[in-house]
Amino acid sequence: MQEKTIKIIEQVPVGIITFSADGEIDFVNQNFRKFGILYHFETSNLPGNNILQINLFPNISIKVELHQLLKGLPFEREIKQITTNDGSQIDLIVKGSPIFEQDKIIGGILLIEDIKILMKTKEELELKTEYFEKAIHHVNDVMIVTNPKGIIQFASGTALKKITSTDKEIVGGSILDMFDEEVKSLISDKIENVKLKIEASRFGFNVEQANERYSFECKLEPILNKRGTLQFLFFFFNNITVDVSEKKRLVEKVDELSYYKSITNNLNNALFVLDKEGKIIFWDEQSEMLFGLSGEDVLGKFFGSTLELFDKRFFENIKKDLEKEKIWKVNLNIFGKEHKKEIFEAKLSYLDDYQNTIVVLCSNITRKVKDEEKLKLTGESYKNLLENTSELICKVDSKGNIIFTNKTFLEVLGYNKDEIKQKKFNHIIQPQYFENSIFKVDTFDKTKPTIIELPLLTNEGSSFLATVTFIPKREGGNALHYLCYIAEIPAAEKVDEIELLFPALFKASQDGIAVETDGRIVVANDSFAQIFGYDGGKKLAGKDLLDLVSNDDILKVAEYFRLKEHGKNAPDRFEFLGKKRDNTYFYTEFSISSFETDDKKYIVMVTRDITERKRAQKVIRESEEKYRNITENIDDFLYTFE
Known part of the structure; x- marks a missing residue:
C-alpha cells in the first residue's frame, strides 16, 4: 500500500x-x-x-x-x-x-x-482576431477593452472614427482622453459606478466629428477573474444616430398634425385618420360631433361600413385615385341621429409618401348647399358665395384695413358698407383688449393661418367673444391680404383648450402603448411603463424589449417579433409572461400592428395586464371541473326505490 x-x-x-x-x-x-x-x-x-x-x-x-x-x-x-x-x-x-x-x-x-x-x-501576441472582430461588428459598431484604470488594451470597430477624431494609436492610452469634457465626465462616473457595484451599465451620449453630430449608446460590462476581482472593462458602442433622427422626425410629424388639428377645430371641421386597410385609427372631438359617434364606436373599424358610406372595393378605387391626385374629394349624404339629412364634404389625402396612412378632413356643408340652392348660386363667383354665406367673413390687407365684408358680417356687427370701408380691423376689437395684448396684422405668419380669440365690438357698442382665423392669400399678383373667418363663441360655452393630436392620445391612453424597431423600444407611454413597473415611458426608450420578458418566454417572444419584422404570418395578439422592473412576473397581452417609414419597419404594441383575467379563468375552470365531477358521480349519491 x-x-x-x-x-x-x-x-x-x-x-x-x-x-x-x-x-x-x-x-x-x-x-x-x-x-x-x-x-x-x-x-x-x-x-x-x-x-x-x-x-x-x-x-x-x-x-x-x-x-x-x-x-x-x-x-x-x-x-x-x-x-x-x-x-x-x-x-x-x-x-x-x-x-x-x-x-x-x-x-x-x-x-x-x-x-x-x-x-x-511575441509573433502570436499580434491580434489574430479577424473572425472575432467581424462577429463583434455584426452586434456592435465599436468595442473597446480597458483595464480597471481605464487604460485601453484593445479597440476595434467600424464606427471608431465617429467616436474619436485622433489619428494616434489609442491602445495604451486612457479611454477618457478620446472624448470632450462632458462625455469624459459621464464615462468616468459610469466606470466608478461599475467598479463599485460590479454590474453592467447602459448609457447614451452625443459626439461631434467633422461638423457631424452622432448619437451613441454604450453598454459597459465588468469582467472578473477567477478570484472574483475586476480584471477588464468591456465598452460596447452602438451608433444610434439614425434611430434618434427617426424619433425626432416622428415627433415633428406629430407636431405638424397637431398644428393642422388646431386649425380644423377652429373651423369646426372633423379630422380622422385611416390606416391602409381603411380602419379608423384616430377620431377627434369634431368627428364625434359631426357624425354623432364616439371613438369607442369607430376605432379599429372600416370607416366605409361604420359610417354606412361604401364598401372596401370602392375604398380600393379611392386609393388608386389618390396615387394620381394628391387630394380626393366627395360629398356625402348622411342621416344623423334625428334622421335629418346632412351633407358632408370629405377630403382624403395620404399623410406622407409611404402611403400607409390617410387623413380625412370632413366639413358639414349642409347649410352651404342649402344657401347655394336657395340663392341659385350655380355659376356665381366665389365672391357671391362669401357674400351670402351664414358665416362672418371679411378680408383685410397687410396693414389691417378692412377691404371686404359679407352680408352676415355687416348684419351681426351693425355696419353698412360705407362705414366699414373706413375701418381698420383693430377698430372692431374691444379697447380693453389692447391693455394687455398687441394686435398687428403685419406680424402674422404669411404662409400659415393665424388663429386668435378676440372680443369684437359691434357698432351699437355691444361685444361678443369670437375665434378669428386669418388665412394669408395672394391673388392677381403679389398683393398679400388675409381672409378672415369669424366664429362666435356662445357666452355660456367654455372654450376647450386645443389638445395635441397624437401626443395627447398617446399619453392619455390607459392601455400601455409602445413602438419598437430592431428589438428596442423607440417610445412608450406612461401606462406602458407603469405596467412593467417603471416610473415613466421615457425610461424605456432604447431598452431591449426582451428585458421585459420572463426567461421562460424569451425565445417565444423573440421568434414572434422576428416573424413580424420579416412580414411572416403571425397572430396580431398574443400572451406571454412579462417581467417587471422589480423582477416579479405577471401575465400580459400584446396587440400588435406595424407600419413602415423611411424603409424601416416599426411595430406598435398595445399591452394590458391580464393577470386577473388569467386568475379568473383558472377559477372558472376549477369550478367547472368540480361540478362536472359532481354530475358524473351523482349516481353514487342517489338511492332508487322500486
Whole structure:
C-alpha cells in the first residue's frame, strides 16, 4: 500500500517537495522535475540541499514565506510570467504548508501548479482576431477593452472614427482622453459606478466629428477573474444616430398634425385618420360631433361600413385615385341621429409618401348647399358665395384695413358698407383688449393661418367673444391680404383648450402603448411603463424589449417579433409572461400592428395586464371541473326505490 501511495505522489500532476524542520529537502516528485525542464527552475540534486539557501525559481525568492511556514503559517503565492521553452509565458501557484507530528512541526511541503498560459510568442501576441472582430461588428459598431484604470488594451470597430477624431494609436492610452469634457465626465462616473457595484451599465451620449453630430449608446460590462476581482472593462458602442433622427422626425410629424388639428377645430371641421386597410385609427372631438359617434364606436373599424358610406372595393378605387391626385374629394349624404339629412364634404389625402396612412378632413356643408340652392348660386363667383354665406367673413390687407365684408358680417356687427370701408380691423376689437395684448396684422405668419380669440365690438357698442382665423392669400399678383373667418363663441360655452393630436392620445391612453424597431423600444407611454413597473415611458426608450420578458418566454417572444419584422404570418395578439422592473412576473397581452417609414419597419404594441383575467379563468375552470365531477358521480349519491 505504501509503495502504491508513493507511486501516485510521483505521478500526480503537480510538483511536490518535502523538507525537514531545518530546511533539508528529503523528497522531490517526478512532476516537479518536469516543471524544472519546462520552466527553467532548479531541480538537479535537490534532495539533501537546504531549501532555505537556494532559489528554486529564477529571479524570485520565497525564503520569507518558507521561514513563516516553519513557524506554522501556511502560504500561497502566485509567481507570474515564467518563460517556457517555446517562448510562451505561464503563471505558477506555489502553496506551502507545515507538517505536524503530535502538534510539533517536523517539516514542510510545497505544491507547485501551472495555472494558465498567459502569452504565446511575441509573433502570436499580434491580434489574430479577424473572425472575432467581424462577429463583434455584426452586434456592435465599436468595442473597446480597458483595464480597471481605464487604460485601453484593445479597440476595434467600424464606427471608431465617429467616436474619436485622433489619428494616434489609442491602445495604451486612457479611454477618457478620446472624448470632450462632458462625455469624459459621464464615462468616468459610469466606470466608478461599475467598479463599485460590479454590474453592467447602459448609457447614451452625443459626439461631434467633422461638423457631424452622432448619437451613441454604450453598454459597459465588468469582467472578473477567477478570484472574483475586476480584471477588464468591456465598452460596447452602438451608433444610434439614425434611430434618434427617426424619433425626432416622428415627433415633428406629430407636431405638424397637431398644428393642422388646431386649425380644423377652429373651423369646426372633423379630422380622422385611416390606416391602409381603411380602419379608423384616430377620431377627434369634431368627428364625434359631426357624425354623432364616439371613438369607442369607430376605432379599429372600416370607416366605409361604420359610417354606412361604401364598401372596401370602392375604398380600393379611392386609393388608386389618390396615387394620381394628391387630394380626393366627395360629398356625402348622411342621416344623423334625428334622421335629418346632412351633407358632408370629405377630403382624403395620404399623410406622407409611404402611403400607409390617410387623413380625412370632413366639413358639414349642409347649410352651404342649402344657401347655394336657395340663392341659385350655380355659376356665381366665389365672391357671391362669401357674400351670402351664414358665416362672418371679411378680408383685410397687410396693414389691417378692412377691404371686404359679407352680408352676415355687416348684419351681426351693425355696419353698412360705407362705414366699414373706413375701418381698420383693430377698430372692431374691444379697447380693453389692447391693455394687455398687441394686435398687428403685419406680424402674422404669411404662409400659415393665424388663429386668435378676440372680443369684437359691434357698432351699437355691444361685444361678443369670437375665434378669428386669418388665412394669408395672394391673388392677381403679389398683393398679400388675409381672409378672415369669424366664429362666435356662445357666452355660456367654455372654450376647450386645443389638445395635441397624437401626443395627447398617446399619453392619455390607459392601455400601455409602445413602438419598437430592431428589438428596442423607440417610445412608450406612461401606462406602458407603469405596467412593467417603471416610473415613466421615457425610461424605456432604447431598452431591449426582451428585458421585459420572463426567461421562460424569451425565445417565444423573440421568434414572434422576428416573424413580424420579416412580414411572416403571425397572430396580431398574443400572451406571454412579462417581467417587471422589480423582477416579479405577471401575465400580459400584446396587440400588435406595424407600419413602415423611411424603409424601416416599426411595430406598435398595445399591452394590458391580464393577470386577473388569467386568475379568473383558472377559477372558472376549477369550478367547472368540480361540478362536472359532481354530475358524473351523482349516481353514487342517489338511492332508487322500486
